[in-house]
Amino acid sequence: MYRIKLLIVVILIAASPVVAQNVMQSGKVDDMVSLINSNPGLAKTYVEKAIKADKENTDMIATIGSAYLKAGKIDEAEKYFLLSKKCYKISTKTINLGGDIALAKNNTDSAKYYYGRAMYFNKRDPEAYFKYAEVVKFTDMKDAISKLNFIKMLRPDLPVDGKIAELYYGAQNYTEAIARYESLPDSLMTEDELVHYAQSVLLSGNYEKALQVATRGNELHPHNTDLVRLMLYCNTDQEHYEAALENAKELLDMATDTTKIRYTDYLYYGYVLNGLGHPEEAIEKFELARAKAKNVPGIDKDIATAYQKIGDYDKAIKYTRDYLATITDSTYDRSRDLFQLGMLYWRKATSEKMGDDLTPEKIAVLKEAEAVFGEVSKLRPDSYVGYYWRAKANALMDPKYVRGLAKPYYQQALEILERDGGDNDYMIECYKQLSYYYYIKKVMPMAVSYAEKIIKLDPEDSYAKQLLSIAGTKK
Structure with missing residues (x-):
């Protein structure tokens, strides 16, 4: 009987991880944030217990501060930042937390100061290098890259090229981003890096290669909606409609939360259905796209483009006019949109x-x-x-x-x-039309003069040669 009771106690303890381990002492920031958001009172109790049990654990206290910061509670984060500074042992986690808090307050100079101190304190700890580079990438990309190359030299075991690629991606320098991504095997890239790699290639205009990257990424991360979305877009643009249809179905099946479905997903779904010869079903998707993005500026323009793609010019015209009617900025150049309407x-x-x-x-x-x-x-x-x-x-x-x-x-x-x-082809067409007009009106000198201008631009033009031949015969 004693053994049975003991076994029951052991099972109950094993089934109760909260009792067995203080979440706020675990070092797992996401779990800590979850508790802070769901039960702030319990989180506070656990923090007090953790610090009482190990009040000189600088890293633990700094991690608690990081969790509160990630939960959006800056004042609490500052409290634990100051507390961790009082510990006997200096920690880069504490110094970096100071930079994170400064950044949350939009004080980039202070953030750079803290990250710089962390790099000085421990040259081989990469976190400060990565964070510093993120802060300065828009103001001093050269400095950001220099810092990352330095930690790459000290720590060749780290996938720093991925971080450098992400910097270039964030700065919209897709050519450099692609070059860095390509230096890494897919297996060493994070899920986000693979997505950004495929997006960079797509934004550079290479749909075929973007599809290849997205497909490889999908094999590694089959539940990533962004990769499936990229496959849908690329397959559609390359008119691989059967494959794109499978992508569209998979994407909508994966996105059980409808808020994660983009209106462009419905647009591309519509393009696919139209490409497969189902225009009425395509229109249904376009209307879903419009309903999804009714408050998105310029949505009528996108919907107009969608209807143009399937040859429904009446609706394309309607939505283009609706879009033009929303433009209230008197300084906006409407000429391009009007040209599209004319077309x-x-x-x-x-x-x-x-x-x-x-x-x-x-x-x-x-x-x-x-x-x-x-x-x-x-x-x-x-x-x-x-x-x-x-x-x-x-x-x-x-x-x-x-x-x-x-x-x-x-x-x-x-x-x-x-x-x-201007372009010779346009000039030749204008010359040709005017020459033919004067030929019809029997004003041969003018017809000939325009034909001669055509010959100067294109000596082999058949219309000009024929008209000049006729004019010579008439002489």
Whole structure:
């Protein structure tokens, strides 16, 4: 009977870790923070017991201060920082805590001072080097890198290149970040570093390589939503729709907390469904994206782009106009957004659905395009773009050049292109259109003069050679 009772006591003790060990004495900051947030009174009791039992344990007291700081309780953190300073033994944990508290108060100079002291006190302890580099990366990247290279020299056993890569990533210097990430095997990178590596490659424009990195990261960390998200985006952009569909489903399955789903996830899900030939289902996802991001500035612009991608120009136009209506800043340059709106009207007018015939509906859409491009030229009178596209819209409304609607706008675009040494292809098109207009009107000298200008830019242009041949025959 005695043995049975003893066994029961042993089992009860083993099943009660709080009794067996004081959480605030464990050194596990996350567990300490959890207790501070869930039961601050009990946490305080445990702290008092821990310090009473080991009042000269500098590292323990500093760790308690760090836990309170991480829980957002700066005053308590300062209390234990000062208490740890009174201990007989000097500790880098204490000195670093001083820097952390200063940083929490936005006092970067004081933070740099404490981290500098910690580096001086123990040259081989990496924590202060890492924290110092984070503080100065935006003001003195050279100093930050220098400190990390120094600890790398002293401690070749540490994966310092990962820290350097993270600095460059945080400073948006993706080229340097990628170079550092690439020097490390995947197995030595943290989960965050792998995510940032893939994001850096994506932001540098290499979708194929970004997919490779994200896929390797996903094999190591299969439950990381950021890596699955990157795979979805990259597979979609490369039109690997079947694979992207699996990514989209997995991402939504993983994100059981809907607050962690981004509106861009729904946008890309919609792109995938449209790519697989399911436009109606794609629209459902776009509407979910809009509902998700109703308070996000510029969401209507993103939704407009989404509808443009699936060829729904009416909704793309609607949301672009909604976006423009939200702009109240009088100094904002609306010309780019207006140009995109004009292009939406243009694409609608020239879409397969609209057909080749010049119907009243098509003319109405072209007039809208022409009006919007007119606004662009008013806002950017020194750019050929508004005039050029205004000319093209008018040319479609006057395909036989009967009224010469496009002529003045081609001339205005050409004047700017010639003045600024613009793109030859655009100049040749303007010359060609004007030459053909004068040919139709039987004003051969002008038609020939423009054809000769084309030949100077492109001696093999078939239109110019043919017109000059006709002009020579007529002579």
